[in-house]
Amino acid sequence: MFVTRLMQEKESSSGVKPLRLMERSVFSDILVFVRVAHEAKWINEMEISIYDCWFDPVVSALPGVVPDGFIYLRASPDTCHKRMMLRKRAEEGGVSLKYLQDLHEKHESWLLPFESENYGVLSVSKPSLQMDNSLHPDIKDRVFYLEGNHMHSSIQKVPALFLDCEPNIDFSRDIEAKRQ
Template structure:
């Protein structure tokens, strides 16, 4: 689950994914490891607070530690018994949104971002459990997110400006919901191909896109994203129908992704050829990349039990 600061990710996970009949027995909730960022080591350092207080000093340190905690969290949550894992944000929102933002703000210098990039790709290649089968993008305007942030009053966010939220919003949009015209330097997306022999439910048909583009990370090319409108201020404790509508959309998206994973790539290619359509490259199933020469000990390979549950990454 992806989205801007204060868009409503926690409410979405708690009120919709955790409290509705449609999702309660289907979904394992994995919240963002904020508590790990607020309490580091025996001296209880708060790296989140340090980053907001001195971003130029701590941007790289914070983003590095965020990645490490997401890896730890993925491993800790991989043994769940429910078929769907909904994770709050992912290593790709780190790379596509937050690292870009701090670099453009000159809080992360060229050497630091080169170091980040030098280990990001190899580590993600070795840990396919970090690669989601689909994204859910909770979409709201920066002004709405800013108002919600002011209401929740998280101590570390006191210095977060509306301008920063606007920058993060633009980066989320260019990644997960770009203009189809490709203007303004944003990435392009295409609607799901009609020739694939399974259909989207009408409730989500106009809200699901494949991610693609020259600047999209190769690991998430052609991964589907469900875009949900979170602009309205809905009281989910009272508006039960709205709550269930969101839950139904998530459940339908899960079924779609599940079916997509079950369709062999060769079959999709054959169908595309029959229909005169260009072949669609479906997202890989997360096979483990192993360096040439098999430098990993066998015991280490056996311990890498990735994807017991399908990995949806949240925002």
């Protein structure tokens, strides 16, 4: 996963596009997906140790992998599972509700520790007044800075936008929802 993200960064950094949106980052990989894989025994102690040893030096050497911000599309594991069942994509057929619950728990512990059971692991703070004034009123109360001693130093104070994706919204038909 890590090498794939680095290759994506290398390929996209040579482009001239001012904006890149990525479904996941090296940070969600290490803080969520790799941890879930390790806890499920899909990767062993040696593999996670190698991953962890490579992470800091490589990220420090490639500052382009550090995002300007995160967008957390928040939905319950049950909602995600129902949507996957409705899509009926072959590649999603083997994804269990338990796996989605594990991913959700890790995302929540990382991004919303004040709502998870990991109080004190990290904190979030509101944006500075200068940034707060530049935010659109519809998202002002949903942007926070990530902070915490377990986070890589390069994402300290990176803003994160939290969007509630629990409701089942049809963006192709609901023009107001699409605008928002």
